[in-house]
Amino acid sequence: MRCLIVDDSEHFLVAASRLLERQGVAIVGAASTSAEALRSAEELHPDVTLVDVHLGEDSGFDLAKQLCQNSLRRCPVVILISARPEREYSALIAASPAAGFVRKGDLSGRVIRELADRWLGDHSTAVNDEPGR
Numbered sequence: 001m002r003c004l005i006v007d008d009s010e011h012f013l014v015a016a017s018r019l020l021e022r023q024g025v026a027i028v029g030a031a032s033t034s035a036e037a038l039r040s041a042e043e044l045h046p047d048v049t050l051v052d053v054h055l056g057e058d059s060g061f062d063l064a065k066q067l068c069q070n071s072l073r074r075c076p077v078v079i080l081i082s083a084r085p086e087r088e089y090s091a092l093i094a095a096s097p098a099a100g101f102v103r104k105g106d107l108s109g110r111v112i113r114e115l116a117d118r119w120l121g122d123h124s125t126a127v128n129d130e131p132g133r
Contacts, residue, residue: 004046006037008056023109034058053082068097
């Protein structure tokens with residue numbers, strides 16, 4: 001599994017990359033802003049993109065929508081992440097095209113694979129103009 005991580009914390013990017021690579025997830029890139037993430041996603045075509053809910057002045061929810069809109073095929077697997085609990089964002093997560101949410105403290109290769117597999121199974125025929133959950 002090839003993964004792009006988008007977070008404005010350099011410390012988190014390094015720690016998450018090390019953790020996930022030890023668990024068999026290939027980290028193909030990292031980005032700190034929405035603009036960098038969009039460029040990286042277009043160039044690298046990751047299987048999964050982890051997107052922090054808060055990217056400095058950018059919104060991870062907006063980025064998730066942009067990643068889906070920019071895809072030439074089906075909506076890509078986007079997993080939202082945050083240090084805060086999911087319940088704080090439940091309505092926004094439900095309205096987003098994201099495959100799911102993982103609290104940063106619970107991040108693991110297993111959790112990412114499970115969310116991605118479920119998303120791909122549920123959306124195997126989805127196309128760009130059908131980005132909903």
